[in-house]
Amino acid sequence: MKHSPSDKKTPVTGQMVKLTAADGHSFGAYEAGSAESPLALIVVQEIFGLTDHIRNVCNDFAAEGFHVIAPAVFDRAKADVVLPYSQAGVTEGLELRSQIPSDKTLADITACAKALRDAGHRKVGIIGFCWGGLLAWLTATQTHNVDVAVSWYGGSIGNHVDTAPHCPVELHFGGEDSSIPHTEIQKIRDARPEVxxxxxxDAGHGFGCPERPSFNRDARDLAWSRSVEFLKTHLA
Structure with a gap:
């Protein structure tokens, strides 16, 4: 079966909720889908925050039968961050990211996994985009909180390949992504052939986001279809 998300902004069908990490940090999260859905998924944002695009991704996964939670991982530095898809947005996002230790971000993701399991889900998956793609990889390699992980154009994964993932992982990269060189992609392939x-x-960085100039519909649709099938296979 071919899966394809909506190109246009879809009506918001989810809601913002509050979660608390193990260290007591309270943060916002976007939740879509029902706890009665058979599949559970954490969606991790790009460097731009919980944008309309990321919320629409959550809605699209909810339409595929997933119960989705997307943490506002910038909340540890600044609440309610939504940045423009521009160089200024990238610059501000990188500054905010530098203020948050990765173990704190992983603690927020762990809280999302706990919330989904507390809702009755036996298995939980994760998918991340851009910065979130790296965080999905780190979750799969540094924690035992998820049962399957997918990353779209996650940067710097090549710097974290010494530890094997604890679950099945699928990675998606753009061949024309100037921020993730082919040498890094090959490094991952050589170190982790099981992934x-x-x-x-013909796709660049951010090829899955219709709001970015690099949007590539064909690559997005194929990556989406592969991701949905991979997640469903390992969460069933």
Whole structure:
């Protein structure tokens, strides 16, 4: 079955909720889908925050039958962050990211996994985009909180390949992504041949976001279809 998300902004069908990490930090999260859904998924944002695009991704996964939670991981530095898809947005996002130790971000993701399991889900998956793609990889390699992980154009994964993932992982990269060189993609492939890896030759960084100039519908649709099938296979 071919899966394809909506290109246009869809009506918001989810809601903002509050979660608390093990260290007492309270943060916002976008929740979509029902706890009665058979599948559970954490969606991790790009460097731009919980944008309309990320919320629409959550809605699209909810339409595929997932119960979704997307943490506002910038809340540890600044609440309610939504940045523009521009160089200024990238600059501000990187500054905010630098203020948050990765173990604190992983603690927020762990809280999302706990919330989904407390809702009755036996298995939990994760998918991340851009910065979230790296966080999905780190979750799969540094914690035992998820049962399957997918990363779209996650940068710097090549710097974290010494530890094997504890669950099945699928990676998606753009062949024309200037921020993730082919040497890094090959490094991951050499170090972790068990990981499924796809490269979309004519796609750049952020190819899955309709709000970015790099949007590539064909690559997005194929990566989406592969991701949905991979997640459903390992969460069933």
């Amino acid at each position: 499924e890896e796809y490269v979309y030759d």
